[in-house]
Amino acid sequence: MPNLNDILIMLPEFYLVAAACLLLLLDAFMKPEQRSVLHWLSIIVLVVAIYLVIAGQPEHAVTAFGGMFVRDEVAEILKVFALGTTVLVFVYARPYLIDRKLLIGEFYTLMIFAVLGVMLLVSAGNLVTVYLGLELLSLSSYALVALNRDAPLPSEAAIKYFVLGALASGMLLYGMSMVYGASGMGGTPTLDLAQLHHVMSYTKAPTLLLFGLIFMIVGVGFKLGAAPFHMWIPDVYQGAPTPVTAFIASGSKLAAFGMAFRLLDSGMGDLSHQWQLMLAVLAVVSLAIGNLVAIVQTNLKRMLAYSTISHMGYLLLGLSAASPEGYAAAMFYAICYALMSVAAFGVMLALARAGFECEEIADLKGLAKKSPWMAFLMLLTMFSLAGVPPLFGFWAKALVLEAAIHAHMLWLAIVGIVFAIIGLYYYLYVIKVMYFDQPAEGSVLQPKPDAPLRVMLSLNALALLALGLYWGPLLGWCRHAFGI
Amino acid sequence: MFNHLLSLLIWLPVVGAIPVLLAGNARPNLARWLSMLVAVLTFVVSLFLLLQYHADAGGMQLSENYLWIASWGVHYGLAVDGISVALIVMTTFVGILVVAGAWEVIQDRPHQYMAAMLMLEGLLIGVFCATDALLFYALFEAILIPMFILIGIWGGPRRVYATLKFFIYTFFGSVFMLVALLYLYQKAGTFDMATLAALPLTMTEQTWIFFAFLIAFAIKVPMVPVHTWLPDAHVEAPTGGSVVLAAVMLKVGTYGMLRFILPIVPDAGAHFAWLVIVLSLVAIVYIGYVALVQEDMKKLVAYSSVAHMGFVTLGIFIAFLLVRESANTDMAELGMQGAMVQMISHGFVSGAMFTCIGVLYDRMHTRQIKDYGGVINVMPWFGFFYMLFAMANCGLPGTSGFVGEFMVILASFAANPWIALFAAFTLIIGAAYTLWLVKRVLWGEITNPHVAEMKEINGRETFVLVAFAAAVLALGVWPQPLVHLMGSSVSQLVHQLAIRKI
Numbered sequence: 001m002p003n004l005n006d007i008l009i010m011l012p013e014f015y016l017v018a019a020a021c022l023l024l025l026l027d028a029f030m031k032p033e034q035r036s037v038l039h040w041l042s043i044i045v046l047v048v049a050i051y052l053v054i055a056g057q058p059e060h061a062v063t064a065f066g067g068m069f070v071r072d073e074v075a076e077i078l079k080v081f082a083l084g085t086t087v088l089v090f091v092y093a094r095p096y097l098i099d100r101k102l103l104i105g106e107f108y109t110l111m112i113f114a115v116l117g118v119m120l121l122v123s124a125g126n127l128v129t130v131y132l133g134l135e136l137l138s139l140s141s142y143a144l145v146a147l148n149r150d151a152p153l154p155s156e157a158a159i160k161y162f163v164l165g166a167l168a169s170g171m172l173l174y175g176m177s178m179v180y181g182a183s184g185m186g187g188t189p190t191l192d193l194a195q196l197h198h199v200m201s202y203t204k205a206p207t208l209l210l211f212g213l214i215f216m217i218v219g220v221g222f223k224l225g226a227a228p229f230h231m232w233i234p235d236v237y238q239g240a241p242t243p244v245t246a247f248i249a250s251g252s253k254l255a256a257f258g259m260a261f262r263l264l265d266s267g268m269g270d271l272s273h274q275w276q277l278m279l280a281v282l283a284v285v286s287l288a289i290g291n292l293v294a295i296v297q298t299n300l301k302r303m304l305a306y307s308t309i310s311h312m313g314y315l316l317l318g319l320s321a322a323s324p325e326g327y328a329a330a331m332f333y334a335i336c337y338a339l340m341s342v343a344a345f346g347v348m349l350a351l352a353r354a355g356f357e358c359e360e361i362a363d364l365k366g367l368a369k370k371s372p373w374m375a376f377l378m379l380l381t382m383f384s385l386a387g388v389p390p391l392f393g394f395w396a397k398a399l400v401l402e403a404a405i406h407a408h409m410l411w412l413a414i415v416g417i418v419f420a421i422i423g424l425y426y427y428l429y430v431i432k433v434m435y436f437d438q439p440a441e442g443s444v445l446q447p448k449p450d451a452p453l454r455v456m457l458s459l460n461a462l463a464l465l466a467l468g469l470y471w472g473p474l475l476g477w478c479r480h481a482f483g484i
Numbered sequence: 485m486f487n488h489l490l491s492l493l494i495w496l497p498v499v500g501a502i503p504v505l506l507a508g509n510a511r512p513n514l515a516r517w518l519s520m521l522v523a524v525l526t527f528v529v530s531l532f533l534l535l536q537y538h539a540d541a542g543g544m545q546l547s548e549n550y551l552w553i554a555s556w557g558v559h560y561g562l563a564v565d566g567i568s569v570a571l572i573v574m575t576t577f578v579g580i581l582v583v584a585g586a587w588e589v590i591q592d593r594p595h596q597y598m599a600a601m602l603m604l605e606g607l608l609i610g611v612f613c614a615t616d617a618l619l620f621y622a623l624f625e626a627i628l629i630p631m632f633i634l635i636g637i638w639g640g641p642r643r644v645y646a647t648l649k650f651f652i653y654t655f656f657g658s659v660f661m662l663v664a665l666l667y668l669y670q671k672a673g674t675f676d677m678a679t680l681a682a683l684p685l686t687m688t689e690q691t692w693i694f695f696a697f698l699i700a701f702a703i704k705v706p707m708v709p710v711h712t713w714l715p716d717a718h719v720e721a722p723t724g725g726s727v728v729l730a731a732v733m734l735k736v737g738t739y740g741m742l743r744f745i746l747p748i749v750p751d752a753g754a755h756f757a758w759l760v761i762v763l764s765l766v767a768i769v770y771i772g773y774v775a776l777v778q779e780d781m782k783k784l785v786a787y788s789s790v791a792h793m794g795f796v797t798l799g800i801f802i803a804f805l806l807v808r809e810s811a812n813t814d815m816a817e818l819g820m821q822g823a824m825v826q827m828i829s830h831g832f833v834s835g836a837m838f839t840c841i842g843v844l845y846d847r848m849h850t851r852q853i854k855d856y857g858g859v860i861n862v863m864p865w866f867g868f869f870y871m872l873f874a875m876a877n878c879g880l881p882g883t884s885g886f887v888g889e890f891m892v893i894l895a896s897f898a899a900n901p902w903i904a905l906f907a908a909f910t911l912i913i914g915a916a917y918t919l920w921l922v923k924r925v926l927w928g929e930i931t932n933p934h935v936a937e938m939k940e941i942n943g944r945e946t947f948v949l950v951a952f953a954a955a956v957l958a959l960g961v962w963p964q965p966l967v968h969l970m971g972s973s974v975s976q977l978v979h980q981l982a983i984r985k986i
Binding site for chain 2: 372383388389390398399401402405406413414420421425428431435470471475476484
């Protein structure tokens with residue numbers, strides 16, 4: 001029987017389930033014109049969840065339900081930022097959703113369930129929890145992508161996402177079953193990640209274990225969107241409503257990092273010499289495909305999709321170091337990327353109007369003249385994504401490069417840096433369009449007169465500058481989580 | 485206040501740019517006066533710095549050191565030696581003239597232009613006083629952002645091409661330096677430049693790091709064959725952008741060589757000094773010829789900048805030869821000293837040349853040499869200044885251009901007469917392209933009717949040109965204060981060259 005302590009450890013999660021169900025109920029009894037209340041309630045729900053996560057932080061890592069659920073500092077940090085970026089997505093999304101008559105309860109409930117999936121995933125202590133969290137996140141995301149169900153593009157994107165996602169989940173499950181089998185050959189079969197850590201030392205079927213590992217890496221690669229498992233990213237980014245894209249590019253990436261860390265380090269840590277090179281190869285391919293293909297994109301969302309792929313390459317650079325320093329750098333990178341991408345999509349959301357998605361790069365023409373502040377925020381975000389100091393993105397890149405050099409993979413760092421130069425072009429191109437081009441005839445390009453959106457977006461983008469100037473505490477926190 | 489003089493110098497223009505930005509498009513005059521105020525204040529503070537610095541003592545002074553990022557051991561470390569002080573004062577001096585030069589010339593969003601200029605100024609000052617390698621790198625890269633905006637918004641017709649090329653080209657160089665710095669961090673556990681200087685490194689390591697540094701700084705200087713971004717950037721940049729680019733930004737490259745290549749990889753530097761010397765001579769001779777055939781005035785001066793910066797790199801690396809092969813520290817000091825004087829002098833001369841071209845461009849909206857001719861007939865005062873700066877550009881004794889070049893040639897003669905022979909070519913080629921430019925622009929009959937309508941320089945332009953002229957003549961006639969300011973720092977650098985790490 002679960003005791004009270006177990007429930008207390010999982011309090012934020014239980015609380016979110018209850019809150020999401022209540023919101024769903026409330027929505028059913030609410031008149032359509034009162035839906036704004038739901039919006040504010042959802043934000044309050046998430047803010048309270050952040051409070052619960054921080055306030056209940058245990059001194060040392062604790063587990064609940066027989067090791068199924070781990071609550072440690074890594075999970076705490078990822079949860080705080082996943083919840084935080086989701087709050088930002090909610091704030092940015094409101095005017096957009098109102099314009100498109102999509103301000104419905106389902107959006108909020110599904111988003112909260114998706115965040116719940118993130119929280120489970122990053123706290124997983126068992127292969128079953130990994131799968132549970134992943135599916136909760138994925139299924140909610142599939143539905144969210146298809147939120148605007150009457151439009152053809154979102155539906156197509158959702159189906160693609162679902163089919164490919166199901167395939168990847170299958171791969172992951174297949175890998176997990178092999179690992180489970182391998183753990184049973186020579187010992188008691190187990191799904192517990194902590195026990196699997198040493199399975200290599202006693203299993204009689206190391207080949208089976210390695211096969212399982214490879215299949216699991218495919219699953220992780222899919223969730224991260226690392227090439228060659230990136231096929232879904234551009235279509236989903238483009239097809240999904242922009243707020244959903246913002247979530248997939250931020251909270252979901254934090255989850256993917258958590259999942260990679262749990263499976264590969266907590267679970268398969270003894271095999272790190274095996275998966276290090278696999279991740280390095282994934283990193284190189286992602287950097288190459290992401291950066292090169294992004295150059296030719298004309299759609300901003302697709303461009304950012306390929307940029308995500310390349311950023312996941314950098315994240316993998318840190319992961320493939322397979323050291324606490326490397327994990328800390330990768331987590332720092334994931335947080336940095338989440339903040340940057342949510343800001344980039346935030347600008348698009350601020351500028352979008354009914355019938356105008358503001359998703360072509362050319363739509364931003366002359367933004368610096370029409371709305372200098374929005375252009376400035378986007379400028380900060382683009383320079384940060386490109387990794388130009390003194391912005392946040394630069395330090396994240398420097399950290400993962402340092403981790404790679406530290407792990408004696410100087411070549412990987414050099415590959416990373418070469419693609420950073422190539423990647424520079426398409427970010428600069430966006431700035432060029434905003435600042436150096438004249439506005440198109442009759443272009444409106446005014447941000448929404450929505451005060452919370454403007455304030456939060458400004459804070460979000462300025463945080464990229466502020467964190468670029470002083471990122472010590474955040475790094476210290478990330479490193480502390482990994483015991484350094 | 486004096487404890488944080490350097491921080492004040494960096495942050496005054498950077499923070500001062502914010503009210504300028506807030507003045508907005510609607511109040512351009514407020515933005516102009518505010519930025520002038522900030523620029524003048526910064527200059528005044530830099531004069532304080534000049535007073536506070538003890539030239540005789542040498543070494544790093546006025547240092548500020550705070551732990552910036554604890555978990556990575558990055559410091560917010562600032563300090564200056566004589567070379568930095570000279571460069572900083574030059575930067576703040578040019579800063580005022582750039583603001584004045586853009587006064588009514590920039591009509592489109594002047595507040596943003598001025599703010600970008602001020603930020604650029606602050607970041608450049610930061611580069612000249614950083615003592616932490618990562619801080620240096622961050623500032624070194626950050627200066628690209630305002631420059632990118634300056635060229636891209638207020639530049640000429642091909643500004644987008646030029647500014648993208650400028651940004652990507654220079655970024656390309658510097659990222660390898662980042663890898664080198666991260667590698668050094670692995671070895672030393674710190675980014676402190678003084679500690680890195682004392683770090684023992686094998687020859688293989690030194691070679692790799694040397695080339696990583698060299699790519700970064702050679703692109704910035706720029707040296708042949710990686711100079712191709714410079715003519716484009718100069719031609720398309722607005723006048724103020726060109727002035728800052730030529731006068732200050734190019735110096736960041738040679739300054740980086742002094743701070744990184746010399747102390748951290750001295751053995752590789754000595755081993756490959758011949759390479760840099762050859763490239764410098766190619767810049768002096770070949771690029772001189774290239775300048776000769778230019779039809780665009782700005783391009784001509786841009787190429788002449790490459791040639792003149794060749795003297796700076798020559799002076800720095802000739803010191804390697806002198807110290808390591810003949811232990812001739814006196815001559816090495818002379819060469820290095822000459823390189824430093826040349827850096828400062830080129831800052832004033834090229835800044836003045838670009839300002840002159842800007843004056844012409846504002847009236848005629850063309851930079852083609854063939855469109856001019858007989859300008860002296862309508863603008864005698866302008867002609868006077870133009871002639872003066874042209875003379876300084878070809879190194880006439882009595883102007884600042886002469887001092888540095890002469891010292892470098894003298895030092896190279898001690899190392900190898902052949903080097904001196906090629907370096908001395910500049911006296912002929914430099915005179916050829918500059919005088920021919922002056923002949924075609926100033927003298928002769930007025931063939932273009934538009935030239936006849938040109939107005940004499942106004943008070944603001946006169947102020948800028950007089951300031952430049954005063955600096956050029958003062959350094960030319962009496963370089964001693966500058967030499968004294970940098971003297972002990974230069975000899976410390978040269979003594980460091982003698983220390984072998986392997």
